[in-house]
Amino acid sequence: MLTISQIAQQLFVAPGHLTNTLTRETGHHPCYYYDLKIIEVANKLLLNSNLSGAEIARRLTFDPSNFVKFYKSITGITPAIFREKEPYLPYYPLNRKNTCAWFKIL
Numbered sequence: 001m002l003t004i005s006q007i008a009q010q011l012f013v014a015p016g017h018l019t020n021t022l023t024r025e026t027g028h029h030p031c032y033y034y035d036l037k038i039i040e041v042a043n044k045l046l047l048n049s050n051l052s053g054a055e056i057a058r059r060l061t062f063d064p065s066n067f068v069k070f071y072k073s074i075t076g077i078t079p080a081i082f083r084e085k086e087p088y089l090p091y092y093p094l095n096r097k098n099t100c101a102w103f104k105i106l
Contacts (some may be wrong), residue, residue, distance in 0.1 A: 004030050039074055042067075046083040053079045 008015040023029050038060055045056045056079065057067035071079050 035070075035074055039071065042071060042079060043082065043086075046079055047086060053083075 004019055005015045008018040011018065013021075019030055042056055042060060045051055045059070046053075049056075051059070053068070054064040057064040060067065062070065068078055071077075071082075075082065077085075
């Protein structure tokens with residue numbers, strides 16, 4: 001994935017300006033979208049592979065214990081519960097705003 005600095009450079013704007021503009025216009029810090037993409041990839045791996053949660057965490061460059069905390073902080077459930085119960089889970093949109101706890105992208 002591209003960093004905010006790389007995107008800003010391609011747009012000929014400062015990284016801080018890009019971050020502030022995205023946050024103001026969308027209501028979400030750019031990290032929110034990075035987090036969503038990671039969860040999307042994790043969910044695909046959880047549902048479409050026999051990889052363990054630890055192996056999925058490593059593929060996404062996480063320490064396995066940190067990945068469970070990260071996943072649960074965004075989705076409200078653990079990866080194991082998602083894998084087990086996914087067909088029965090209602091859809092809840094993610095609603096975190098302006099957080100960047102797991103990635104330093106600037």
